[in-house]
Amino acid sequence: MARWEKILMAVDEGETSLRALRYVARIAASMGDVSLCLLHIYPEPPPDFYQRGGQIADYRAEKEKRAEIIFAQAERVLFEAGIQPGRVQRSIRPAEGRSISQVVLDVQKEGDFGTVAVGKRGVSKAEEFLFGSISNALARHSNGFTTWVVG
Amino acid sequence: MIDWSLFPPHILPRLRDHYAVKSMRRVPKLFGDTSDFTSIDYGDVIHVGDRYFLVVGYTKEGRFGIDEQPKQWVPKVYDLESGERKIAKLTFYETYSLTIGGLNVTCYRSPEKEAEVIELVKGNPHFMQGYSARDEAGNLVRVLDVIRGQRLDKYLADKGETHREYFEIHCKGMLVNFLESIRGISLLHAHGLKHGDIRRDHIFVDHEDGRFRWIDFDYDFYLPERPFALDLIGLGNVLLFILGRKNFRPADILGDPEMGPSIFATLDTGDLSLVAADRVFNIRKIYPYIPKCLNDILMHFAAGTPVMYDSVDEFHDDLAACLDSISSPGTEFNSVPG
Numbered sequence: 091m092a093r094w095e096k097i098l099m100a101v102d103e104g105e106t107s108l109r110a111l112r113y114v115a116r117i118a119a120s121m122g123d124v125s126l127c128l129l130h131i132y133p134e135p136p137p138d139f140y141q142r143g144g145q146i147a148d149y150r151a152e153k154e155k156r157a158e159i160i161f162a163q164a165e166r167v168l169f170e171a172g173i174q175p176g177r178v179q180r181s182i183r184p185a186e187g188r189s190i191s192q193v194v195l196d197v198q199k200e201g202d203f204g205t206v207a208v209g210k211r212g213v214s215k216a217e218e219f220l221f222g223s224i225s226n227a228l229a230r231h232s233n234g235f236t237t238w239v240v241g
Numbered sequence: 242m243i244d245w246s247l248f249p250p251h252i253l254p255r256l257r258d259h260y261a262v263k264s265m266r267r268v269p270k271l272f273g274d275t276s277d278f279t280s281i282d283y284g285d286v287i288h289v290g291d292r293y294f295l296v297v298g299y300t301k302e303g304r305f306g307i308d309e310q311p312k313q314w315v316p317k318v319y320d321l322e323s324g325e326r327k328i329a330k331l332t333f334y335e336t337y338s339l340t341i342g343g344l345n346v347t348c349y350r351s352p353e354k355e356a357e358v359i360e361l362v363k364g365n366p367h368f369m370q371g372y373s374a375r376d377e378a379g380n381l382v383r384v385l386d387v388i389r390g391q392r393l394d395k396y397l398a399d400k401g402e403t404h405r406e407y408f409e410i411h412c413k414g415m416l417v418n419f420l421e422s423i424r425g426i427s428l429l430h431a432h433g434l435k436h437g438d439i440r441r442d443h444i445f446v447d448h449e450d451g452r453f454r455w456i457d458f459d460y461d462f463y464l465p466e467r468p469f470a471l472d473l474i475g476l477g478n479v480l481l482f483i484l485g486r487k488n489f490r491p492a493d494i495l496g497d498p499e500m501g502p503s504i505f506a507t508l509d510t511g512d513l514s515l516v517a518a519d520r521v522f523n524i525r526k527i528y529p530y531i532p533k534c535l536n537d538i539l540m541h542f543a544a545g546t547p548v549m550y551d552s553v554d555e556f557h558d559d560l561a562a563c564l565d566s567i568s569s570p571g572t573e574f575n576s577v578p579g
Contacts, residue, residue: 134465136349136463137354137463138334138336138349141334185465187433189466189467189468190465214342215544215546215549216341216342216343216344216515216516216544218549219467219470219473219474219515219549220341220342220344220346220467220470220471220474221464221467221470222464222466
């Protein structure tokens with residue numbers, strides 16, 4: 091079992107992500123030996139991206155710029171809660187043919203994170219079937235680590 | 242007087258003699274650039290790759306309940322070199338929004354994706370066959386073999402006088418063929434490709450061997466977390482159709498003299514499709530002789546399901562196990578002749 095104080099926190103620009111981050115920040119601030127990695131994953135461009143003349147380098151640059159804003163906001167929440175800057179890392183990954191939840195699982199494995207934290211928005215069954223639910227996928231595939239799903 | 246010098250000599254005998262040209266009162270035009278496919282008419286010639294194709298008709302959009310519209314970007318053609326009939330799919334990009342279960346999904350027509358699928362499934366009997374080539378303007382044209390067969394929905398319509406007769410005599414064979422064809426979809430997914438438009442009229446039943454062959458792969462969707470969800474929904478719909486031979490809306494059941502209020506009263510919202518509230522998936526309430534394991538598979542697509550399929554392989558494995566179990570001696574499928 092990986093060290094549970096080593097936390098992988100998936101973040102995006104949504105309100106649920108921010109809510110989950112605040113929750114994690116309060117817990118992490120009271121932990122002695124915590125380390126926290128903020129993870130932002132962006133999907134592949136849509137199917138008509140190249141046909142519309144899109145360039146992958148531009149797409150990635152735009153996503154990375156947005157990620158910087160997300161990370162900065164997330165770090166502000168963590169630092170205000172009392173977490174030391176040296177304990178926080180950033181990671182940005184493109185999905186590249188994988189689902190977002192699969193990339194989270196891959197990063198968890200690579201980094202041997204003991205805890206994965208995500209926000210959860212309420213979705214209908216139809217929505218879950220079509221668009222998926224990252225938190226449900228993580229909860230289902232948690233093996234050897236703990237998933238915190240913050241609703 | 243027709244100026245034949247536009248055309249290479251080796252195709253002239255077939256071109257001059259073809260009824261499409263003989264009946265024309267104008268000079269056939271030669272199109273090396275198919276960008277403006279609306280200007281390509283009956284009797285014109287398309288040059289793509291090293292081949293010349295005479296346009297002899299148009300395929301039609303086979304949507305249910307709507308008048309079939311000719312698809313100008315999908316002409317029926319005649320290969321002026323080999324003399325074979327083919328279907329040419331010209332490049333046509335479109336994007337539109339589909340509403341499924343009250344949710345909007347953006348749909349893209351993608352010639353490139355279809356070309357990838359055609360390349361992957363070359364020689365696979367569960368898919369339409371063909372090749373892709375670029376015209377002189379760089380448009381990706383797919384040249385497809387004509388399948389000698391019938392659309393699944395039309396094929397099933399002739400089987401059996403009653404549903405019971407269809408089910409007991411023909412349905413098992415249909416399910417076995419369907420199961421094999423699902424492996425084809427699984428192959429696509431393993432290569433990161435979707436079918437994109439799985440419907441009962443996008444399966445052709447081959448006249449010679451009865452195999453199910455998938456057609457039309459040019460739709461694509463943007464569902465990053467569940468890229469294959471729409472293919473799964475399509476497979477669920479096809480299974481429902483194979484078992485019921487038609488789709489049932491609650492209102493149809495109420496209005497049917499053989500079913501009527503007694504069956505209608507047993508339905509609840511959990512029996513209806515997860516993504517289309519006007520379609521009954523709990524088909525055992527309509528036909529109680531359908532084996533439970535088949536109904537259980539359908540119920541994964543119903544609004545009341547606690548568990549959803551994550552992959553086509555899960556769906557395939559459940560269907561395979563069910564067919565194994567109901568093929569055992571003494572079970573429903575084997576208790577009737579045929």
